[in-house]
Amino acid sequence: MKLDVLSQFSSRAIRFAAMGLMAVVLTACSGMNLFGPPKIKEEPIVPAQTLYQGALDDMDRQYYQTAITKLEKLERQHPRDPLTEKGKLMQVYANYRIGRFDEAILASDRYLALYPSSSEVPYVLWLKGTAYFAQIKDITRDQQLSRDAIDTYNLLINNYPRSEHAVDARDKLLVAYDQLAGKEMSVGRYYQGNGQYAAAINRFREVVERWQTSTHIEEALYRLTETYLLLGLTTEAKSAAAVLGHNYPASDWYKRAFELLGKQGLAPELNSGSWLAGVRA
Template structure:
């Protein structure tokens, strides 16, 4: 046999041996079956819940959430699940996962709308929205969401310990919305779009009377109405401002602004603002 023939024969034998070894490996694998996955041991619900509480005491919120989620998976019909759902809202809120806290609150309320902790869950949901309220130059949907949620707490659970704090936070949320209206109104005023500006300031005066922007809103109404030549409405806005806030610096400006045109603050009984005097 030539050297070339020997080389070809050796090469074929090597390929055959490789294929045979690969087949043997596959056969060996099939004998032992698929690789086993690591099984999570079943832990009593009470133990998982206590571990979660201990972790939250140490501010290990991510670890606590894992224990609570394990509780839900392993013991879906256990009475502890309701507490677990509650603590998931709390843990997400405390760890700064505010959107997750809102979702967790919605899950709790869907499962336990009349649960004994429903007031607290709604309160935490409102706080999660409240903590995300941005500056007044941005969209204020979060302020509206906070207001809606706090109003649910107040109307559904008026005697709960959370209703009082919800009322206080409402004032801040209202102030955010009023501030947004004022910001847009001032822009329109600066652009000479007086009717559009009036609509914004009127919203503040009619809807957000407890806000810190009410005095300026009445002054801006005076200014806007004067710019349109509506002197009766301008005088009424200034008169209401002076009646409700006589020591306000905004009233002094409104009084001076009217004086430059020989006008004085006077209430027109037919004005939409006439009933705003307190």
């Protein structure tokens, strides 16, 4: 009888101990969020003016990354505050200043989509175009960035021709044009060296017709003279040399073209039926 009572007491004690242990385990698991998603810690709300002024102070000290963090928080916590528009503009500039050009381009696109009538649009277009421009590689690389810069600068110039930023955009356009022309020349010389004369002529012609303000125009006209002669198209060769001499009479490229024709008893002469007659200044 006594043994039965002790046995029952021991069983109850074990069950209570097991239940207590389970409660402890569950409490611990609950604290570690093993049975549900982790609790999201709420971000303390900072006044919009405080975030904006803090970002301005950071930018004055050239702490652009910390300024971007504050501006992103301003956008996140106060999406409808008037300061948010200014903050988005500052994000474009700050990303550009630290060389995060892709982020600057994305930030400019967001700003232009949200505030297409803003007085700051010319500036944002200039920043976007210059972010492309800053990434332009040498002429042996793909020139998509040059094309993107040209498109953006032209958008700025065509829509805001009196903007102070349009002046700088025009100057940078010449460099971007030169990049594209240089790429065409590089490919054209390759084709010419491999005996692919028709393909080479197409590249040089592209430079003459599209990139007349580039520094490659004189060589392009000489290469046309040279390549037409290689194909036996003397009339076109003389026309290319004539256009070169008319526009750049003191050019070394013209002297070379003149001598090249002279070796075959030819002289520069523009054929009025040639496509080159249309590009003569």
